Amino acid sequence: MCGIYGTTIPYSEEQVKQKLEITAFRGPDQMGWEVYPNHKGNITFGHNRLSIIDLDPRSNQPMTFSHNVHIVFNGEIYNFKTLRQDLEKKGYSFTTTSDTEVICAAYLEYGEDCAKHLNGMFAFVIYDANKNILYGAKDRLGQKPFYYYLNGNQFEFASQISSIKLFNNNLSISKKSIQEYLTWNSIPSPNSIFNEIKKLEDGHWFTYNLINSDFKTHQYWDIDYLNNTIYKGSYKDATAELEELLTDAVKIRLVADVPVGVFLSGGVDSSLIAALATKNNNEKVKTFSVKFNEKSFDESLYAQQVADHLKTDHHVIQCDYKEGIGLIENFCDFYDEPFADSSAIPSMLLAKHTKQKVTVALSGDGGDESFLGYHRYEWVKSNKNVYKFPIFFRKIVGEMIHHVPYKNNRLKTLSQYLKLSNIEEAYVKSMTTPDVSWLKDAYDTSGLKEMKYLFHTQKNIYERVSDFDLKTYLTWDINTKVDRASMAYSLETRSPLLDYRVVELAESLPTNFKFETNNQKRILKEVLYSHVPKEVFNRPKSGFGVPLNIWFQNELKDYVLSELSYENLKKIPCINPDEVFKLVQQHMKGTWNHYAVIWKILVLRQWLSKNATGLSIQ
Template identity: 75%
Template sequence: MCGIYGTTIPYKEEQIRQKLEITSFRGPDQMRWETFPYREGCLTFGHNRLSIIDLDSRSDQPMTYTDRIHIVFNGEIYNYKTLRSDLQKKGYTFTTESDTEVICATYIEYGENCATQLNGMFAFVIYDVSKNILYGAKDRLGQKPFYYYLNGNQFEFASQISSIQLFNNNLSISQKSIQEYLTWNSIPSPNSIFNEIKKLEDGHSFTFNLANSDFQTRQYWDIDYANKFQFKGDFQEAKTELEKLLKDAVGIRLVADVPVGVFLSGGVDSSLITAMASKVSGEKVKTFSVSFNEKDFDESSYARQVADHLKTDHHVIKCDYKEGIDLIDTFSDYYDEPFADSSALPSMLLSKHTKKQVTVALSGDGGDESFLGYQRYQWVRSNKKIYNIPSFARKLAVGILDHIPHKSNRLNVLSPYLKLKNIEEAYLKSMTNSNASWMKETYDTKNIEELKYLFHSNKNIYERVSDFDLKTYLTWDINTKVDRASMAYSLETRSPLLDYRVVEFAQSLPTDFKLYGNNQKRILKEVLYSHVPEHIFKRPKSGFSVPLSVWFKNELKDYVLAELSYASLTEISCINAKEVKNLIDQHMSGKWNHYSMIWKLLVLKQWLSKNGNGYSIV
């Protein structure tokens, strides 16, 4: 797990050093860069290393393999030992114990198809001297970030925007991306906050020809949204196969030359990962959870029950608003484009204190998307029949609702949904701003390519919303949150439920293996209950959240009112400052809960204050 950087732009040595230093938190163990002359110019590769596998300096990067290959790599290849053994049988030799060297040999053996051989989370770039090209790839589910800037023969890439942004005078802030951020809470791939900087999409690779500057991307992996692969066995057979897969996915993620722990919230996913880790590890597992003073947000007691049952070495991290405001003040230093998932704050806090004892932590991310765990999937189940009612009848109901004075919040929310054509449009609306009255311009949520995973007839609605979430919410939001929160404190996070084999297996299962009436994540729970008593989980599902709604009305009230004063709001061009001020006042009075909008605008305001000077917004 590291930070990578590269450029064909002839920056000075001191500038390269500063570009690496700005993200040194991603890899504090070693910072190096190297320049490679080629016929048309010079290429520089840089690397900030967080040492995980083969701690010896021989595995520092940039790394050279057989004089033909130079590489910078961020992430982990979990099947590298198997690949290494297979490659050795084919005559390849290795001088380190690292997975980086294995990527190089895999590229020589399989060429531009090499990414299909890798099971891991990764973003890497190879300079192939013999072909005079750069080849790079990003993992299937987008766990590792990769940004790039392309302007003719000027190509620059990095793990975070800030490295590209520094000393680059050709950037402009994207008005469209700000609107996308206000709609989705993050900026969808392939866009970034700057018009000129793009994200490499998940499951994609690229080539950049150094001779003629030709840049090409191609998709090497996708989820099975055509529904071609279907599990043929019964539920018990599926459960046995899933447990086998999970044990292997966890086992290969426990391999490290540094201490490893597990994030344990007390929910189904993290408890299952902890149970698997306890099963396959030869040592007592270290587990970590967060505790809040506000009891409605504190689930640490459930994590303690699981930890006690599995006999882990458990650590509870206590959080209050004072530490929370410290994280808010530095938020944009790590999330270096606007990002509004407030669960990033407890994720940062958890990472900060976990790092004091381990360098790698396993998480339960990915279970909800693949195994139908989000509460909104029950919302789909409850509301899809509404769209069997003829549209004229729904329009009549809307007319009646709109004329009811002082109607409840539930009726206020219901009315716009009745106007939509189908449950697919309703789900799309639920994933974006349901109330955009405070935005000056209406953003078209249908301008994303990922709609193809939702609007088709190959699968039922539950499988389609699951696929859509895997391609949007997971990659744009969850993986961004986890990467930045953990790397802010030089902690590597590994997610066994995002092993592509687990995801593909989940997609192949019949829906009722995952969602059976009100029983969500059915098959995951059945595996879990073989290791941890079922009664611990007999409670409503809750997200990993921080009590911002309470803090904003109390301890952080003055902070919010100062940061989001009317004068400050008028500086954000695409919002209605008067309407936003009215919504903030409603929140402070306790009439409505608008904490998510407040947080979203606090993040945007902070980012613009730190980054907006000198850039035009177009």
């Protein structure tokens, strides 16, 4: 895992160096760049390397393969050994043991379809000197970031926005993206916080013609949201197939020339990954969890129980609130765009301390989306029948609740939900901002292209909300959080449950294999319980967060009141400063818990303070 950079813009050598240095934390082991002459001008490729496979300098990047193929690559190709064997049979030879060369050979053999042959997390760009094109691709589920700037014959790309922003005087802040952020807690692809910088979407490749500046993208993979593939076997068959797939997914992610560990929260997903890693490892597996002083946030005891059963080399990281607060006060230094998932804080703490022991960590991300594990899927089950009542009746009830003299958060939200047309609209509202009274301009989500995964009739409502989460929450939020949090400390994170083969199998399974009454992630648990006793998991599902609601009223109170003073609130676009000021005061008095809104605006305020000087908002 690394940081990549490239440009057709004639920056000086010193400027290119500074663009790489600004994200050196992504790859501290080696920094390099190359300039390739082209009849239209030079092409510069740069790379910050975090050495994982083939630690020899021969695998440093930018890399040239077969004279005319040049590459910069971020990520890991887990099937590179078998793919390499196939390519060797076709006549290709290799001078390293890295996966980077394999991508180049696959490109020469399969052309633009080479991404289909890769099982991994990746973002890479190839300069094909023979064809005068740049070809790049991003992994199926968007685990690795890829930003680009395109202005005619000026093309620039990087793993993080900061590299593109440096020395670029043609940028403006996007008002639409701020509205999207305030709605979704992150900025949906393909947009970024800047109008002129875009994200390459998940499961897409692109070509950029260096002769005529033609830029094209193509989607090479998607989830089966129209239900074209239906699993035909029994539940027992599916359980055996899933365990075999997951075993292989874990096994190929343990391949590294550096120490590997496992994040272990004590929940179903991470415990399953730890169990399978233990099964595939001759040595004691190192596992890592976070401990919080606030009992309602602390799951370290459950992680310890699993670790004891699996006999792992377990490490408990004590979350010192001063360390957590330090990260909060400098949050936007780690995230190039406004990003409001507060679980990024414990994720960074976990990565920071895990890095002291290992360079690679396996995680349980992806299990909830594919196997229907979130609490909100139970919420859908409990509330979907409400929307069978006529909307005029629900609106009357909603108005009655709205005019109740004393309302708590739950009643206020219920009155809004009852007025919606269907359960699909209610689900979108639950995933965004239920109370929009503090927004100056409400953002209309109906035009979002990802709505096609939710608003159709080819699957039941549970499968559709799961698909919607895979295409939105997972890729916009979870993967962004994990990449930035881990790479901030030069730690590579690998997610076996995001192996596309596992996702495709989960997509094909009947709903009751995954979700029964009071039994979410049913089939994942079936696999897990053959390795860890069921009794260990007889408890409610917990999230992964920090006690911001408490910190905002105590340790961080002065900081919040200073940053979100009325004068400062008036400078923040797209919000109603009077309403937000009321929310902050209510939270400080303890009458309402508004920590989520406060955190969201605090992050935006912090980002604007450090990045908006001299830039217009359009």
